Amino acid sequence: MTGLLVSVLGGVLSAVSGWLAVPWGDWAAAGTGPVTAPQPVPDTTPHSFSVDLRFATPAAEEIMSMQTRPPVHPDPGTALYASAGPIPTVTTTQMTEVDRAMVEDYGISLLQMMENAGRALAGQARRQLGGSVMGQRITVLCGAGHNGGGGLVAARRLQDWGAQVEVTLVRHPDGYHGVPQHQLRILQALGRSVRGGGLPSSGAALIIDALIGYGLNSAPRGHAADLLHWANHQAAPILALDTPSGIEVSEGQVFQPAIHAAATLTLALPKRGFLNPEVQPLLGALLLADIGVPPELYLRMGLKVPGIFATQETVPLSWHQDSGHPGVAETPAHQDDPAPLNSTRTA
Numbered sequence: 560m561t562g563l564l565v566s567v568l569g570g571v572l573s574a575v576s577g578w579l580a581v582p583w584g585d586w587a588a589a590g591t592g593p594v595t596a597p598q599p600v601p602d603t604t605p606h607s608f609s610v611d612l613r614f615a616t617p618a619a620e621e622i623m624s625m626q627t628r629p630p631v632h633p634d635p636g637t638a639l640y641a642s643a644g645p646i647p648t649v650t651t652t653q654m655t656e657v658d659r660a661m662v663e664d665y666g667i668s669l670l671q672m673m674e675n676a677g678r679a680l681a682g683q684a685r686r687q688l689g690g691s692v693m694g695q696r697i698t699v700l701c702g703a704g705h706n707g708g709g710g711l712v713a714a715r716r717l718q719d720w721g722a723q724v725e726v727t728l729v730r731h732p733d734g735y736h737g738v739p740q741h742q743l744r745i746l747q748a749l750g751r752s753v754r755g756g757g758l759p760s761s762g763a764a765l766i767i768d769a770l771i772g773y774g775l776n777s778a779p780r781g782h783a784a785d786l787l788h789w790a791n792h793q794a795a796p797i798l799a800l801d802t803p804s805g806i807e808v809s810e811g812q813v814f815q816p817a818i819h820a821a822a823t824l825t826l827a828l829p830k831r832g833f834l835n836p837e838v839q840p841l842l843g844a845l846l847l848a849d850i851g852v853p854p855e856l857y858l859r860m861g862l863k864v865p866g867i868f869a870t871q872e873t874v875p876l877s878w879h880q881d882s883g884h885p886g887v888a889e890t891p892a893h894q895d896d897p898a899p900l901n902s903t904r905t906a
């Protein structure tokens with residue numbers, strides 16, 4: 560109840576003073592206790608669902624045709640590879656369809672996917688920090704959408720594993736809804752510190768960028784833009800979730816500001832815009848994480864996806880000049896631990 564008062568008071572203060580100017584600081588600092596138990600996420604899963612393996616709907620046909628549509632700024636002949644072979648790239652429209660089909664056609668909820676994404680992100684952070692996060696300082700920047708929700712999961716797991724995690728929200732907790740709000744309430748119930756309204760402390764060993772993913776709708780603005788600027792000027796390397804925030808992932812448009820990542824952990828499949836040569840330096844090392852999309856779904860969308868995760872749940876991707884015959888091009892050597900410890904940022 561105390562935490563609820565703090566939260567409500569924070570909202571009132573924000574409304575009166577403008578919370579960006581007056582940081583509301585610790586939202587659920589240790590000792591304030593849980594506010595409310597995490598509320599169950601509304602079950603949007605249909606109780607019965609059928610799986611149609613044919614392309615029957617206009618939407619599916621449109622998705623299929625997009626497969627053959629080239630990106631606006633392609634790097635001719637360049638393709639992305641995992642050790643399993645060439646990997647298809649997807650647009651925002653296709654990823655939205657993946658999300659829809661996961662939930663509506665197969666009953667795999669967003670909460671399940673987000674938990675997979677956040678755990679993979681935490682695991683990648685642990686690898687980049689040398690195999691243990693015990694006592695390590697990590698800053699996690701969390702937007703209010705599903706990208707931010709993945710960041711909140713990663714923050715929780717990293718704290719579980721012994722890291723000192725500073726979570727910075729892009730907006731007041733009252734502005735979080737749906738599954739990200741659910742993830743936030745879990746941290747709140749655990750009495751973990753979540754901060755917002757200002758800039759994080761400097762000096763972390765790693766910064767996680769979970770501000771904006773494929774939901775970017777224009778050049779980053781407001782406090783998100785402030786946090787992107789802040790992150791790019793830190794000494795710590797940045798690990799980006801799904802995409803460096805500030806990049807439009809279908810065509811690879813780079814907005815200002817955009818995150819300059821040391822490594823990017825992209826989810827399910829790499830995004831089409833990553834083929835844009837202007838985007839590649841901002842990605843750093845590119846890794847692909849399994850969030851549980853079944854091959855049946857890719858098959859329906861006409862996507863040829865090899866057994867990418869046969870040996871591990873996160874795999875490195877690399878760019879190779881395509882021979883023009885996908886599937887017979889030279890396959891890159893497998894890298895066991897591709898993520899660098901040092902930032903490759905220039906800004």
Ligand SMILES: NC(=O)C1=CN([C@@H]2O[C@H](COP(=O)(O)OP(=O)(O)OC[C@H]3O[C@@H](n4cnc5c(N)ncnc54)[C@H](OP(=O)(O)O)[C@@H]3O)[C@@H](O)[C@H]2O)[C@@H](O)CC1
Pocket residue numbers: 654657658669672673676702703704705706707708709770771772773774775776777778779780781783784800801802826827850
């Ligand atoms: N199957 C999958 O792949 C899964 C994907 N998942 C993840 O979900 C991500 C997509 O989630 P999403 O659709 O919620 O959008 P997301 O990227 O969080 O952005 C929306 C937020 O950003 C904000 N915002 C937007 N533009 C802005 C701007 N210019 N400047 C400032 N703010 C801006 C926008 O604010 P608003 O405009 O509403 O005020 C809103 O709060 C995806 O990349 C992946 O990481 C996993 O969680 C689960 C499985």
Ligand SMILES: [K+]
Pocket residue numbers: 706768769770771772799800801802803804
């Ligand atoms: K991001």
